[in-house]
Amino acid sequence: xxxxxxxxxxxxxxxxxxxxxxxxxxxxxxxxxxxxxxxxxxxxxxxxxxxxxxxxxxxxxxxxxxxxxxxxxxxxxxxxxxxxxxxxxxxxxxxxxxxxxxxxxxxxxxxxxxxxxxxxxxxxxxxxxxxxxxxxxxxxxxxxxxxxxxxxxxxxxxxxxxxxxxxxxxxxxxxxxxxxxxxxxxxxxxxxxxxxxxxxxxxxxxxxxxxxxxxxxxxxxxxxxxxxxxxxxxxxxxxxxxxxxxxxxxxxxxxxxxxxxxxxxxxxxxxxxxxxxxxxxxxx
Amino acid sequence: xxxxxxxxxxxxxxxxxxxxxxxxxxxxxxxxxxxxxxxxxxxxxxxxxxxxxxxxxxxxxxxxxxxxxxxxxxxxxxxxxxxxxxxxxxxxxxxxxxxxxxxxxxxxxxxxxxxxxxxxxxxxxxxxxxxxxxxxxxxxxxxxxxxxxxxxxxxxxxxxxxxxxxxxxxxxxxxxxxxxxxxxxxxxxxxxxxxxxxxxxxxxxxxxxxxxxxxxxxxxxxxxxxxxxxxxxxxxxxxxxxxxxxxxxxxxxxxxxxxxxxxxxxxxxxxxxxxxxxxxxxxxxxxxxxxxxxxxxxxxxxxxxxxxxxxxxxxxxxxxxxxxxxxxxxxxxxxxxxxxxxxxxxx
Ligand SMILES: Nc1ncnc2c1ncn2[C@@H]1O[C@H](COP(=O)(O)OP(=O)(O)OP(=O)(O)O)[C@@H](O)[C@H]1O
Ligand SMILES: [Mg+2]
Numbered sequence: 320x321x322x323x324x325x326x327x328x329x330x331x332x333x334x335x336x337x338x339x340x341x342x343x344x345x346x347x348x349x350x351x352x353x354x355x356x357x358x359x360x361x362x363x364x365x366x367x368x369x370x371x372x373x374x375x376x377x378x379x380x381x382x383x384x385x386x387x388x389x390x391x392x393x394x395x396x397x398x399x400x401x402x403x404x405x406x407x408x409x410x411x412x413x414x415x416x417x418x419x420x421x422x423x424x425x426x427x428x429x430x431x432x433x434x435x436x437x438x439x440x441x442x443x444x445x446x447x448x449x450x451x452x453x454x455x456x457x458x459x460x461x462x463x464x465x466x467x468x469x470x471x472x473x474x475x476x477x478x479x480x481x482x483x484x485x486x487x488x489x490x491x492x493x494x495x496x497x498x499x500x501x502x503x504x505x506x507x508x509x510x511x512x513x514x515x516x517x518x519x520x521x522x523x524x525x526x527x528x529x530x531x532x533x534x535x536x537x538x539x540x541x542x543x544x545x546x547x548x549x550x551x552x553x554x555x556x557x558x559x560x561x562x563x564x565x566x567x568x569x570x571x572x573x574x575x576x577x578x579x580x581x582x583x584x585x586x587x588x589x590x591x592x593x594x595x596x597x598x599x600x601x602x603x
Numbered sequence: 604x605x606x607x608x609x610x611x612x613x614x615x616x617x618x619x620x621x622x623x624x625x626x627x628x629x630x631x632x633x634x635x636x637x638x639x640x641x642x643x644x645x646x647x648x649x650x651x652x653x654x655x656x657x658x659x660x661x662x663x664x665x666x667x668x669x670x671x672x673x674x675x676x677x678x679x680x681x682x683x684x685x686x687x688x689x690x691x692x693x694x695x696x697x698x699x700x701x702x703x704x705x706x707x708x709x710x711x712x713x714x715x716x717x718x719x720x721x722x723x724x725x726x727x728x729x730x731x732x733x734x735x736x737x738x739x740x741x742x743x744x745x746x747x748x749x750x751x752x753x754x755x756x757x758x759x760x761x762x763x764x765x766x767x768x769x770x771x772x773x774x775x776x777x778x779x780x781x782x783x784x785x786x787x788x789x790x791x792x793x794x795x796x797x798x799x800x801x802x803x804x805x806x807x808x809x810x811x812x813x814x815x816x817x818x819x820x821x822x823x824x825x826x827x828x829x830x831x832x833x834x835x836x837x838x839x840x841x842x843x844x845x846x847x848x849x850x851x852x853x854x855x856x857x858x859x860x861x862x863x864x865x866x867x868x869x870x871x872x873x874x875x876x877x878x879x880x881x882x883x884x885x886x887x888x889x890x891x892x893x894x895x896x897x898x899x900x901x902x903x904x905x906x907x908x909x910x911x912x913x914x915x916x917x918x919x920x921x922x923x924x925x926x927x928x929x930x931x932x933x934x935x936x937x938x939x940x941x942x943x944x945x946x947x948x949x950x
Contacts, residue, residue, distance in 0.1 A: 369799050371947065399799045409620045410613065421609030422800035446620075462796070547619045596702035 320470065321345040321368065321492045326377035328363055340375075347516075350492065350502040352516035354509070354594065360525040363506040365472055369399050369501065381470065395425045398468030402475040402505075404455035408448040412439055412458055415447060418464055425468040426552040433461040436491060438484065453480050460488060464495070471495065474505045477598060483592050488513060507602050508560045519590070521596045533590050537584040540596055541588030545571060550579040559586070606802055610810035613783070620785075623780050626884045627818050630776065631825040634768050638830045642761035651693065657702040658787055664701060664708065686713060687780050697726065698895040724888050752832040767883055770901060772826065773819035773844065774851045776784055776887045778876050781815055786865040794947065795824040804943050808936065812852045831912055839910040839921050847904050850928040851879070853935035860942035 321344065328338040338360040353361050355556040368379060369403040370386060379386045381393065408413050411509070416430035434443045437457040441507040442450060446456060460476050477485045492515055494500060506512055513533045514518050520530040529536060544560040548555060558574075560586075574580065594602055618624065634718035656664055656672060656679075671677040680686050686698035690713065698713035710730045714723070788794055797807060823844045823903075827835060858875065862868035885891045896902055907924035910917055 352632065371795055391803065394799055394801045397799060399790075401795065403792055405796050407613065407788075407793055408791055409787075411734045414613075414616065418609055418611070418613045419796070419800060421612075422606055422802045424605075424796065424801055427642060459796075556895075 320382060321346045321350070321351075321503065322378070322380045323364075324378040325370070325480065326364065326374075326379065328367055328372065328375050330363075332375075336525050337354075338367070341521055341522070341525070341527050343527065343530055347501055348496060348499050349506055349517045350496055350515050352512040352519035353503065353505045353522060354507060354512050354519050354602070355522035356507060356600055358442075359453060359522045361507075361522060362474055363525075364522075365474055365503065366400075366503055369397065369472055372484055383514050392424070395402065395466060396421050396469045397472070398463040398466060398470070398474055399472045400460045400463035400474060400476050404459050404479070406447045406455060406458055406462070409446060411444045411446050412450070413443045415598060416462055417464055425466055427465050428467055431530075433464055435460075435463075437461045438487065453484065456480060457494065460491075464491075466495070471500050471502045472505075475507075477506070477508060477511055478503070485511070491594050509589065509594065509602060510591060513590045518521070521540070521594055521598055523600050536590065536593050537588055540593045544586040544588075546582075546584045546586055547574055547581070549574050549577070550581065551577075566594040607806050607810060610802070610806060611813060612647065614810050614814045615817075617784065617787075618780070618818070623818060624840070625837065627776065627822050628825070631783070631822050634772070634826055635829040637766065638764065638826075640905060642764060652694040652699060653680050653689055653696055654678070654699040654701060654895060655682055655686055657683065657700055659701055659703045659708070660706075663703060667701065669706065683713075690715065699730070711738050722893075725948075728891070734898070749780045762831050763913075766905060766912050767886055767909045769823050769840075769912070770883065770905045772817065772822045772845070773815075773848050774879055774901070775856050775876055776822065776856045777815045777819060778872050779847060780818065781811060781852050782859055782865055782868060782872050784811060784814075785856070785859040785866070789863065794943075798947060802945075804938075804940050808856055808939055808943070812849060812856070816845050816848040817851040819844050826835060827912060834836060836911045836914050842925055843904065843907050843911055843921060846925040846928040846932070847901075847908075849932040850904075850935075853932040853939060856939040857935045860939055862944055864948075891917075893897065900924075900931060903927060922948045 323344070324342050326338055326341040327336050328335050337460075341360075343351070353364065355361050363372065367374055369382070370385070370389070374387055381389070382396075384393065385392075390522055397430060401416060407418070410418065412434055413430050416433060420427040420430060423602065431440065431443060434440050438459060439454060439457055447455065448538060450458065456479060460473075463471065463473070476492075477488050480488065489511065492502060492504070504512070516533060518530060518532050519536070521528045531539070545562060546559050548557045550556075558570075560571050562568065562571075562580065588596075591602055594600070652671075654677060657670075661794050668679075671679070680689065681701050686700070688830065690698055691698050697715070700711040700713070702711065712726060712730065739905075767911040794807070798804075823840065825838065854875065855872065858871055859868060862871070878902045879899065881897050882899050882905055884894050885902065886905060892902075901926040903920055906917065910921050
């Protein structure tokens with residue numbers, strides 16, 4: 320569905336790349352997560368894919384068509400939710416959606432239905448200038464669905480939303496996937512990525528360091544650990560031990576044979592731990 | 604087409620909510636009121652001119668005196684003081700003191716203080732030629748003096764300024780409105796959302812230009828109907844207004860594409876609209892037509908508007924003006940489309 324090969328982009332037109340040798344493929348119906356800290360090049364990549372930034376070097380094809388010579392009609396099947404809430408502030412929620420509905424030459428969704436989905440029905444006829452940050456973000460998200468896109472680009476769709484709204488948004492994304500949409504999801508929220516994405520790519524400093532499903536990443540890089548609380552020399556001690564390192568494994572056997580264990584938990588590495596391990600960077 | 608209608612409905616709604624229509628109505632009403640009530644209908648014609656010679660070599664002043672004596676409105680007095688005295692009694696007079704400096708005639712003009720631009724201009728022009736009287740033929744001076752009876756002398760003065768209003772309104776308002784709209788949308792970043800629809804830049808820009816044309820037409824029609832009346836060449840007036848609005852909004856578009864904030868663009872917007880209004884200086888003095896004025900497209904536009912409002916002597920200027928404005932507008936429109944594409948790819 321989406322193929323990106325050896326993509327480079329420099330805002331300064333020199334060798335100072337914001338995106339460096341990025342390659343990935345997204346198949347139809349997949350939710351692909353693009354994860355990285357601030358300034359990693361996520362939005363830059365998305366902007367190139369949707370044609371807002373010129374393709375400088377590399378290859379990008381959507382639905383088998385090279386985007387260099389893509390027709391504007393291609394946008395009929397693309398939906399984009401921006402990280403910045405770029406809506407017409409002087410128009411109401413419903414007017415914003417109706418306006419964009421008219422820009423497409425395919426059947427569009429009912430604006431009010433979309434607003435209901437994201438819980439904006441009460442604010443539907445209020446001007447967007449009176450919306451809060453979270454409401455604006457939901458409006459942009461709702462707008463990205465107006466043309467029933469089969470390819471959906473979501474840049475930080477849940478940043479700054481409360482947990483309830485976040486889970487509403489997650490459900491909508493899952494539902495649309497069931498209906499066959501392909502999703503490119505940019506985020507630095509590991510939990511969202513872990514729950515939603517079929518595959519994720521880790522990106523830092525414009526470069527991809529790993530692409531795989533969250534599960535296999537964990538299997539591959541996640542160290543299984545155990546936390547044991549036991550009595551030793553009459554005192555309660557707590558130890559964290561790896562299940563892969565020899566020394567740790569021996570220590571664990573000896574604790575078990577001593578037979579004075581109070582509690583014992585296995586600890587699974589989170590996607591975040593793996594990100595830090597692979598990239599040496601925090602996801603902030 | 605559906606897309607353009609969508610864009611138009613959006614732009615008209617936004618313009619309405621920004622009070623653009625209200626502003627056009629109010630400004631038109633103010634201009635109409637000022638034209639009808641404040642500007643005098645008649646300039647004081649047949650003004651008497653009092654002059655005196657202040658130690659002038661008689662041979663140098665001879666041609667001037669000869670000329671003045673041939674006109675009954677000119678009256679010679681003994682001194683500047685006498686002129687001032689006389690002027691206080693008769694408000695319908697202007698004084699001239701003729702003196703000499705470096706063997707050149709100089710003129711000091713004493714005015715009442717309420718004279719309008721038109722008569723000041725006429726006076727200045729007359730005296731300018733008198734100063735060079737030695738080199739001039741007597742006949743050409745006559746022409747200058749008689750130039751007061753211009754072709755449009757029959758039109759009431761307050762009505763005769765209407766074409767200037769029609770010229771100025773759409774340009775100034777158009778520039779300011781368009782800049783407001785463009786930078787508001789740039790601030791909102793909404794053009795990016797538009798760019799990921801099948802919509803094109805040219806439609807996006809065209810919609811705003813059409814909005815400006817409609818605003819200009821409203822303003823033009825209101826001002827014309829309530830000052831001059833309905834007896835004008837409507838077809839031409841509307842065509843010229845559309846052409847003028849097309850030209851000025853394309854120019855504002857192009858200008859707007861180079862800047863990322865209204866404050867950076869403002870100095871250019873003001874500067875250029877100032878340049879565009881410079882030709883107005885020539886309105887009452889058609890004989891004042893240096894090339895640097897006539898090449899400004901608003902020069903022709905101004906006389907084209909006058910021709911449409913007061914059908915008369917020079918219909919060709921209307922067609923010429925429409926063609927030139929349409930062509931210049933088209934060039935700037937094409938440049939704006941390119942420039943917008945480039946500026947979008949930039950950030
Ligand atoms: N318009 C621009 N001009 C110049 N440099 C830019 C521009 N936009 C982004 N950059 C630079 O490119 C790099 C990648 O930015 P990008 O916006 O793609 O990051 P991101 O991963 O989306 O970050 P965030 O999580 O904060 O949204 C950053 O170093 C940023 O400073
Ligand atoms: Mg970003």
